[in-house]
Amino acid sequence: MATVARQFAQTLKEIGVRYVFGVPSGNMIDYIEALREEENIDFILVGHETTAAFMAGVVGRLTGVPGVCFGTFGPGATNLSTGVGGAFLDRFPMIAFTDEMPENLLPRTVQMNIDHQQLFKPITKLTTRFTAENVREIILKAAGIAVSEYPGPVHVGVPAGIGQTEVYETDVNVNYLQLKKDLSQNSQDESLREAKTLFLNAEKPILAVGLSAVRADIKSLLTQLTEKFQLPVVLTPMAKGMFPEKHPLYTGVLFHALSDKVALTYQQADLVIGIGYDPVEFNYEDWMPKVPLIHLDEKEADVDKTQISKVVNILGELKTSIPQFLNSKQIQNTWNLKNIQIRKNILFHEFTPQPNHFGPLNIVAELQNTLPKNGILTVDVGAHLHLIGQMWQTPSPEKLLMTNGWSSMGFGIPAALAAKLCHPELEVACLTGDGGFLMNVGELATAKRLNLKIVFIVIYDNSLSLIKIKQEKKNFRSDYGTPLDMLSEEATNHYFGVPVIRASNQKEYKNALQQAFQATGPTVIEAVADGSKYEKFVLKPNK
Incomplete structure (x- = not known):
């Protein structure tokens, strides 16, 4: 037999968590003690709960394992929420725990008591709470949801007073949340044929690489695609590092400094091909010329169709969809690569x-x-x-x-x-x-x-x-x-x-x-x- 707190610590260790960030509360000390007793997992005290959540998000970003943070009732939870929102829109996998009142006090007027489930609902992929009977199951499900596309935070409420409750260790068969494919294979084939037709007829296509491409680990595929068809590349800010700045086909970063200089190239495009493009950084229509869009990602393109009339979605893993473009016929590319290089040199000289x-x-x-x-x-x-x-x-x-x-x-x-x-x-x-x-x-x-x-x-x-x-x-x-x-x-x-x-x-x-x-x-x-x-x-x- 184990306690709720011990099962909490052991399950976090099981999924690969190394640190739990937060500011202690009276209710949480049972769980902190359990973390102290568990090897290779530590509680890290920080000065403010917002820091705890930011740190957990970055740990999730760098390791791929959900970062973990904690905040107490009321102000602890609201402080935590700033960093949880960061994980939600920056796509960092995270599990955020907060104290919650016992079931009988949730609807009551109690010091520091607010509805944490409603607080975190708009800034998480899921908000839930565990009981003494389902600690391991909830944490495993939270981890699965946190790392699924798009990665993000899950909030779990920790009812006060159950940390020392004894529980039986049980094997839990958890079905992690998986991406649901919205299109049948037939419609996928149709979209691919339509996209290839657009691609073959384009004279100045450009690649726009976004945040989802970072997680897909496609740097080598991206280089193959750009070099085979001599396609200029523009990046969103959080995709920096996906394509080298010194490459002759690199044109710059959207939205950031001297974006008007970068626009001198991409505004000439007659087709935009989004590779893992996540509009959470910058909407397509805020920068694209009025040309067709081919969007390769696991999520459909979120666009204003009054501004971008032609959108073809190729859904699925980028490691599968990009090679289908690589085997396309050679296109009739009319980009002046020398001018692209000159514009980039002028950009960096500034x-x-x-x-x-x-x-x-x-x-x-x-x-x-x-x-x-x-x-x-x-x-x-x-x-x-x-x-x-x-x-x-x-x-x-x-x-x-x-x-x-x-x-x-x-x-x-x-x-x-x-x-x-x-x-x-x-x-x-x-x-x-x-x-x-x-x-x-x-x-x-x-x-x-x-x-x-x-x-x-x-x-x-x-x-x-x-x-x-x-x-x-x-x-x-x-x-x-x-x-x-x-x-x-x-x-x-x-x-x-x-x-x-x-x-x-x-x-x-x-x-x-x-x-x-x-x-x-x-x-x-x-x-x-x-x-x-x-x-x-x-x-x-x-x-």
């Missing part, structure tokens, strides 16, 4: 830092030179993210971690903590603006306590730069609601024991990076920069 100036371009470029090629960069939300999304050379998708479907400020620091726990052997850096840093600076205490060697680079321009630019575009006052003024004249000595290095010019910054990467624990670099140059790069038209 990111060359100016001499005798210290701004975001300098910060990103020097970080690229310093972080090892196998290192991991996490990025917070803000104007600097748009620069990273276009100019950062990304060898593979797991080396650049961002949130774009959810786009929550405060993501960068928790993501770096999670990345370092998953890959302690790799260098990890976090790039954040001062606004995002302000949201989660307390988690530096977590980095210090766990002795996680991470380099945190904070771009201090004393403003919410992206909002400021939007205000200016509407001729609003840009000095209202966005100034932070949080940097004192004298350099900060440390945050929660994490040493701080301040840099105000290129030489100081370069030395700070070298010092930080040679350190044995976490380090913060305060990069005091001129953010005025952002406007030249961000929020450019996509059509």
Whole structure:
């Protein structure tokens, strides 16, 4: 016999969970003790439940095993919900546990009591609760649902007071949720024939590669497809690393910095072929020219059909559908590949830092030179993210971690903590603006306590730069609601024991990076920069 808490810990270990992130509650201490007693699975205390959920989401993203987090009643659950929403729209597999009242108190007016099932319903794939009789079954089902396409979070309520209840170990045969194929084989064949006809008649088709392609592990197939038919490639931000920036067929990233320059190529296309394209990052119709769309994914294309009149869906695993295009006849391609290369070179030349100036371009470029090629960069939300999304050379998708479907400020620091726990052997850096840093600076205490060697680079321009630019575009006052003024004249000595290095010019910054990467624990670099140059790069038209 075992207790509910022991079965909880053993089942999580069984599915491959290594960490449970959260802030303890009185009800949860039974489960934390069970985790302590179980080998190779640990509870990680964080400063805020939002961090716990962000970390769990990134662990799920990097390992493929659902990340696990916990929040208590009421405020613990609502704090957790921000990161759970992130997992939902960024497609990270996760199981989020929260305390819940016993059955008889659920409808009552009780301190800290809200309906957690309704709270999490719109931001999860499933919300449920276990009892003393079905702990293992619920957790196994939650894991199966979390990792199925699209991956995402499942919420499980933990009724108060049952942690020490004894239960019998039982073998549970769980049918994991599987993707339901909506089309018959005949209709699939018909769609494939129609798509091939469009493809063979196109003169300037372009590939748009999205987030789902990252999970499908199709980099080699993608290269074969592009090179056989000489197809230009455009990426969504979270698909960075799926196709090398130096490849002559690479054209750029949608939506991020200088998107108008990238549009010079894709607006010439007479056919768009979406490969694992997830509109949660950027809707097709927000950038596509008015041409037909062939969409290869396990989900149908979500489009506004008043703007894209012709859509052909090829549903199924990309490893199966892409080869069916590879065996197509050679198309009549009229792309001027030399001009594509020239436009790309002009695009990247725009990111060359100016001499005798210290701004975001300098910060990103020097970080690229310093972080090892196998290192991991996490990025917070803000104007600097748009620069990273276009100019950062990304060898593979797991080396650049961002949130774009959810786009929550405060993501960068928790993501770096999670990345370092998953890959302690790799260098990890976090790039954040001062606004995002302000949201989660307390988690530096977590980095210090766990002795996680991470380099945190904070771009201090004393403003919410992206909002400021939007205000200016509407001729609003840009000095209202966005100034932070949080940097004192004298350099900060440390945050929660994490040493701080301040840099105000290129030489100081370069030395700070070298010092930080040679350190044995976490380090913060305060990069005091001129953010005025952002406007030249961000929020450019996509059509």
